Structures are given as structure tokens and as C-alpha cells.
Amino acid sequence: xxxxxxxxGPSLTGGRRWGAxxxxxxxxxxxxxxxxxxxxxxxxxVSDLGLTTADAEWVSxxxxxxxxxxxxxxxRISDRFGRRLIFLLGIVVFVVASVLVALxxxxxxxxxxxxxxxxxxxxxxxxxxxxxxxVFTGRSRAVAFAVWGGTIxxxxxxxxLVGGWLTTNASWHWAFLxxxxxxxxxxxxxxxxxxxxxxxxxxxxxxxxxTVLITLGLVGVVFALIEGQRYGWLTPTQPFSAAxxxxxxxxxxxxxxxxxxGLLALVLFVVVEARRxxxxxxxxxxxxxxxxxxxxxxxxxxxxVSLGEFGLLFALPLFLQAVRGYSALETGVILLALAxxxxxxxxxxxxxxxxxxxxxxxQLGMACEAVGILVLGxxxxxxxxxxxxxxxxxxxxxxxxxxxxxxxxxxxxxVPVAESGxxxxxxxxxxxxxxxxxxxxxxxxxxxxxxxxxGQLEDRGVPAAEATQVADVVAQSAGQAIPGLAQQPNxxxxxxAASEGFADxxxxxxxxxxxxxxxGLLAxxxxxxxxxxxESEGYDPPKEHSAA
Numbered sequence: 001x002x003x004x005x006x007x008x009g010p011s012l013t014g015g016r017r018w019g020a021x022x023x024x025x026x027x028x029x030x031x032x033x034x035x036x037x038x039x040x041x042x043x044x045x046v047s048d049l050g051l052t053t054a055d056a057e058w059v060s061x062x063x064x065x066x067x068x069x070x071x072x073x074x075x076r077i078s079d080r081f082g083r084r085l086i087f088l089l090g091i092v093v094f095v096v097a098s099v100l101v102a103l104x105x106x107x108x109x110x111x112x113x114x115x116x117x118x119x120x121x122x123x124x125x126x127x128x129x130x131x132x133x134x135v136f137t138g139r140s141r142a143v144a145f146a147v148w149g150g151t152i153x154x155x156x157x158x159x160x161l162v163g164g165w166l167t168t169n170a171s172w173h174w175a176f177l178x179x180x181x182x183x184x185x186x187x188x189x190x191x192x193x194x195x196x197x198x199x200x201x202x203x204x205x206x207x208x209x210x211t212v213l214i215t216l217g218l219v220g221v222v223f224a225l226i227e228g229q230r231y232g233w234l235t236p237t238q239p240f241s242a243a244x245x246x247x248x249x250x251x252x253x254x255x256x257x258x259x260x261x262g263l264l265a266l267v268l269f270v271v272v273e274a275r276r277x278x279x280x281x282x283x284x285x286x287x288x289x290x291x292x293x294x295x296x297x298x299x300x301x302x303x304x305v306s307l308g309e310f311g312l313l314f315a316l317p318l319f320l321q322a323v324r325g326y327s328a329l330e331t332g333v334i335l336l337a338l339a340x341x342x343x344x345x346x347x348x349x350x351x352x353x354x355x356x357x358x359x360x361x362x363q364l365g366m367a368c369e370a371v372g373i374l375v376l377g378x379x380x381x382x383x384x385x386x387x388x389x390x391x392x393x394x395x396x397x398x399x400x401x402x403x404x405x406x407x408x409x410x411x412x413x414x415v416p417v418a419e420s421g422x423x424x425x426x427x428x429x430x431x432x433x434x435x436x437x438x439x440x441x442x443x444x445x446x447x448x449x450x451x452x453x454x455g456q457l458e459d460r461g462v463p464a465a466e467a468t469q470v471a472d473v474v475a476q477s478a479g480q481a482i483p484g485l486a487q488q489p490n491x492x493x494x495x496x497a498a499s500e501g502f503a504d505x506x507x508x509x510x511x512x513x514x515x516x517x518x519x520g521l522l523a524x525x526x527x528x529x530x531x532x533x534x535e536s537e538g539y540d541p542p543k544e545h546s547a548a
Contacts, residue, residue, distance in 0.1 A: 016193055017136060021144050023189030024128045025151045027091055030182050031121040032152050034098070034175075035063065036159025036313075038114075041172040045110075048172065055107040061226050062111045066118030068432035069218040073211055075126035075425020076284050082198045083127045083134065083421060088187055090123025095183035102173040126425035133412050133420040134197040142358070143350040146405040150346025158339045161332025168329055207276060210284040213269035218429070220262020225436035228255045229443050285422055289415060295423065297526040298411035299430040304523045305366060305407075306434030307441065308516025309400060312373060312509065313338075315446050319506040322479035323382055323499045330386075337390040338397035345401025358406045358413075359527050365402025366521040370514050372396030377510030382499045410527060438516060445512045449505025450475040456497040456504075462490070474498050479505075 038060060045051060045059070078086035097120055100113035129148060136144045166175045224233075231240050232253040240247040240254045247254045273283045290296040313335075320326045320334065345365070353361045372395035379388055408427060415423035453474055457467035473481050479502045485494040 017140060017144075019189065020135065020193040021132070021147055023186050023193060024087070024131060025147055026182065027087065027124055027186045027190070028128050028148065029151050029155045030091075030179055030186070031094060031117075031124050032155035033159050033162060034094075034117065034179065035067075035121070036155070037163035037166075037175045038063070041163050041167045041175045044167050044172045049105065049107065049110065051107055051110075055111070058107075058111050059114055061223075062115040063118040063121070064226055064432075064436070065219065065222055066115045067121045068222045068429065068436065069215055070119060070122035071126055071425045071429045071432065072214055072218070072285060072422065073425075074123045075130065075421040075423075075428075077421075078123075078127040078130055079198060079419060079421035082196050083131045084190060084194050084196045086123050087127040087131060087194075088190060090120045090127065091183050091186055091190075092120075093123060094120030095179050096120075098176040098179040098183075102176040125428050126421055129408065129412075129424040129428070130421040131194060131197065133415075133424065134417050135195060142353055142409060145409040146346045146349035146353075146401075148405060148408065150342050150349070150401045150405060152404055155339075158332075158336070161329070161336060161339075164327065164329035164332040168327075207273075207282050207284050210269060210273050210276065213265045213272060214284055217262045217265035217269055218433075220258040220260075220265060222262075222433065222436055224255045224259035224262065225433070225440050228259075228440055229447070231255050285426060286419055289419065289423060289426070292414045293526075293528055294410050294414050295412075295426075297523075298407060299427055301520055301523045301527065302407055302411065302427055302430040303434035303437075305369075305403065305517055305520025306431045307438035308373070308513035308520070309369065309403075309435070309438070312376075312396075312442075312513045315442060315506055315509045318446075318479050319380070319502060322482045323502050324384070325483070326386075334386040334389060335393065337393035338400070341394040341397025341399075342401035345398045346405065349402055349405045352402075353406060353409075357529065358410050359524065359529055361402050362406035362410060362527075363521060363524050365399040365404075365406060366517055366524065368395050368399030369403060370399070370517045370521060372399060373510050373514035373517060377507045377514060380506050380510060381503050382496075438513070441516075442509055442513060445509050446505055447475055449508040450479065450501060452504055453498050453501030456501045457494070460493050460497050462493065462497070470494055470498065471501070474502070 042059060046055075051059070074086060074090070094117055097113050097116035101110060101117065104110035104113055132141070132144045132148060162178075163175050166172075166178065227240075231237060232255060234253055234256050236247070236250055236253045269284075270287065273285060273287050276283050277287060290299075317331045317335075320331045326334070349361060352364075356364070372392045376389060376392040376396065379392065411427045412420060412423055451471065454464075454467045454471035457470060458464055462470070470485065474485075479498075482495060482498045482502065485491055485498060488494055
């Protein structure tokens with residue numbers, strides 16, 4: 001009879017554990033920062049490299065696609081072959097890819113390098129969380145989760161500031177080359193402070209079919225979520241081409257086919273994994289983990305809340321630069337309020353969870369997020385200032401910091417440490433898929449809201465045909481064409497109407513994002529009230545236990 005997998009590797013105590021946490025968090029900060037820096041750097045990259053609109057969109061999509069699709073695969077590999085090893089290899093891959101991005105001089109090389117960055121990121125994120133789950137115990141684990149969660153929320157907000165500063169004062173190349181010294185520092189620090197941990201025993205072999213199915217399934221679904229708005233959900237709205245190959249059909253969209261094949265692959269994956277699990281064979285994901293209430297319900301909450309958690313960060317910089325006229329650097333400074341809230345939460349989360357329980361702190365965080373987003377929605381207008389937005393962005397960031405750390409801790413609280421790599425990867429994938437769905441919905445909401453610009457123009461006496469044309473241009477540019485309208489005849493009227501229409505659209509986006517967070521708050525009622533409390537008070541489940 002096959003012995004269940006069990007854990008090898010020491011727990012950390014004393015000052016060394018906090019050094020380990022610093023370097024693990026710095027590695028995570030690098031990939032989160034890079035995912036947001038590119039949003040600010042892309043306009044300059046377009047000019048320097050002569051990128052088309054489709055090229056520019058793929059610079060972001062290539063990273064997101066490989067990152068989200070490979071999290072589960074690398075999480076499983078890290079459990080098997082060593083979490084520190086995969087983390088370090090991920091840093092190396094990410095840094096090399098960053099150099100390749102900086103040295104790129106054409107679209108194909110740039111997009112390929114961004115895809116390679118996504119592979120490195122998919123190696124880093126789940127292995128970092130799995131290391132924390134394996135080497136931290138008791139109350140220190142709750143603190144570590146809080147720092148990890150605060151890092152993600154804070155870096156997502158700091159990205160536009162860092163990207164704007166580097167792009168303005170150096171060049172877009174340095175937005176990626178900065179990863180070289182950071183990566184070297186992380187590698188040196190991890191080698192000194194972080195012990196190797198991995199699971200041994202359990203079924204032998206490699207689940208080739210499961211690996212192929214889960215990877216293809218996630219690639220198809222995530223691609224569809226990212227590109228549906230651009231290429232059409234059912235029928236093509238524009239041609240799709242990649243590496244010289246063009247989608248041949250003009251009746252069925254590639255997005256629909258990709259989604260269908262992706263969902264089919266995921267269904268087959270569940271069937272195959274269930275069969276292999278019953279036969280005692282190695283699996284990519286132990287489906288029995290979903291029988292654990294904190295894991296199953298927690299991943300559902302993570303997916304739901306991610307629909308709205310970062311959707312506003314996609315649309316808000318567009319509004320600030322197009323309507324309020326802020327530069328990329330000034331936009332980043334405004335978003336510092338969100339980062340500040342997230343970092344404050346990383347310090348307060350652990351003691352609050354000791355007093356209230358992790359689930360209650362999680363719910364407090366989602367409540368702060370919802371209030372911050374919804375009130376911000378009411379305050380957004382053509383004359384809103386950064387100071388007026390700052391309190392609500394801070395409250396939103398505070399909620400993100402609380403919710404991210406506590407939800408992570410709750411999801412992993414009853415997962416056997418020997419399977420923490422795949423557990424970490426599943427929860428990260430839930431968040432990424434939720435964020436992809438949310439971004440698609442937020443993007444569609446923004447486009448829908450911008451459709452109201454035509455009415456604003458007609459109310460100001462602009463002929464219907466011209467109003468429709470201007471509204472289409474603004475919508476297609478996500479509002480970035482608004483400043484250029486001032487050069488047209490009757491430009492003041494056009495800018496005023498388009499700005500009012502964008503303000504209406506951004507309010508609708510904020511309320512939509514807030515509604516999703518509220519839905520996540522309701523979903524959190526499925527979690528057991530005392531989830532993860534015993535662990536935070538100093539008890540750890542036996543490491544040799546395995547759900548397999």
C-alpha cells in the first residue's frame with residue numbers, strides 16, 4: 001500500500017525567519033510590481049518599438065496568460081522537488097526574461113519575453129506561499145501571511161508610481177532592468193535564510209495527462225477571458241493573428257472556440273484526476289482537498305471577491321489621466337494612498353486575527369473594500385482631486401490588505417503541509433481567474449458607460465452623427481482621446497461632454513466592482529467562524545498527515 005506523502009524540512013524560529021520572510025516577500029513584490037509597471041510604460045514602448053495596438057495588448061496578455069495558466073503545475077512541482085528550489089529557479093527565469101524584455105527591439109521578441117516572465121512568476125508565487133506555510137508555525141505564520149498579503153496589495157498600487165518615475169526619469173528599459181539587482185539580492189538572501197522543504201512519499205510517477213489537461217484548460221479559459229472583449233465572444237469583431245498565422249473563420253470567434261475547448265479540458269481533468277486518485281496514483285491536484293470546508297469555500301470566496309478587488313485599478317488610471325489631466329507619475333502618487341492602507345493592514349492583521357478570529361478580520365477587510373470603492377464611486381467627477389480620493393483609496397487598500405492575508409491563511413489552514421504547494425497554487429489560480437473575469441466585466445462596463453457620451457454631446461447641441469462618431473472614438477481609446485478633442489472645432493464643448501460621460505462611466509465601474517466585493521462578503525458566510533483560529537493560537541496540524 002502506498003504511504004501517504006509527508007513533509008521534510010525544518011520550521012524556522014528566531015530572527016532567521018523574519019529575514020526569510022523579507023526575501024520571500026521581496027521576490028513576490030518583484031512579480032506583482034512588474035505586472036503593473038508595464039501599464040504605465042506601454043505608451044512609451046509603443047512609440048520606441050513601433051508597436052501596433054494589438055502588439056501592445058499582447059504585451060500584457062502574454063504575461064497574464066502564462067502566469068495564470070501555470071500556477072497549479074508549478075505549485076505541484078514545488079511540493080515534489082523542493083519549494084526553495086522552484087522559487088529560486090523562478091527568480092532566475094524572471095530576471096533573465098526581464099533582461100530580454102529590456103533588450104527587445106521588435107514586437108515578437110518583446111511578447112515572447114513577457115510570456116517567459118509569466119512562467120517565472122508562476123514559479124515564484126505559489127512556491128513562496130508554500131514555503132511560508134511550511135516553515136512558519138503558530139502565531140508567526142499569521143504574521144507572515146499578513147506581510148505576504150500586504151505585499152501583494154501594496155505592490156499592485158505602487159506599480160504605476162514606480163513605472164511612471166522610471167519611464168519619466170530614465171527609460172522604459174529600466175522598468176524591467178531594475179529586476180536584475182532585486183533578483184540577485186533575493187537569490188542571495190533566500191540561499192542564506194530559507195531552508196529547503198518538500199513532500200516525500202506518496203504515489204510515484206508523473207501525471208502527464210492531468211498536467212496537459214489542466215494547462216490547456218486554463219490557457220483556453222484565461223485567453224478567452226482576456227481577449228473576449230477584443231476579438232468577440234461568439235463571432236469575430238476583428239481578425240486574430242499570431243506569429244504569422246491568422247484565424248481562418250469569419251463566423252466563429254477564436255475566443256468562443258478557446259473557451260469551449262478550455263472548459264472541455266477542465267472537465268476531462270476532473271474526471272481523470274478523480275480516477276487516478278481512486279487508483280492511488282500521483283495527481284496534479286488532490287481533489288479531496290475541496291472536501292475541506294475552509295479550502296473549498298475559501299477558494300470560492302477568493303474567486304468571487306477577485307472579480308471586483310482590482311478591477312478599479314484597471315479603470316481609475318485611465319480616468320485620472322484622460323479627464324483630470326494627471327501624468328503617469330502623478331497618478332501613481334495618488335494611488336500611494338491605496339498602498340499605504342495595504343501596508344498598514346499587514347501590521348494590524350495578525351493581532352486583530354488573534355482577537356477577532358481570521359474570518360472576522362477577512363469580513364472586516366471586505367467590508368472596508370466595499371465601502372471604500374462605493375463611496376469613491378460617488379465622489380468621482382470631473383473636478384475630483386487626489387486629496388478627495390485619498391481617504392477612500394486608503395480604506396480600500398486597508399481592506400485589500402486584511403482580506404488578502406486572512407483569506408490566504410484560512411484557505412491553507414487545514415491543508416496538509418506536504419500538499420501546500422498545490423494548495424497555494426489553487427488559491428492563487430482562483431484569484432487570477434476571478435481577476436480575469438472581473439477585468440473582462442469591468443472593461444465591458446466601462447465601454448458600456450462610455451456609450452453615454454453621445455447623449456452628453458447631443459444635450460450640448462452637437463449633431464447626432466458627430467456625437468456618435470466622437471463617442472465611438474473615445475470609447476475605442478478607453479477615454480485617452482479626450483484631451484485631443486480640444487483641437488477640434490467646438491473643442492471645449494467636446495472635451496466637457498466627453499469628460500462628463502467618462503465620469504459617469506467610471507462611477508458605474510466603481511459601483512460594479514463594489515457590488516462584486518459585497519457578493520464576496522456574502523460568500524464568506526460559508527466559511528466556518530473559527531477557521532484557522534487554533535493555528536493562529538499556536539497549534540499546527542501534524543505535518544505527516546495527508547489528505548491523499
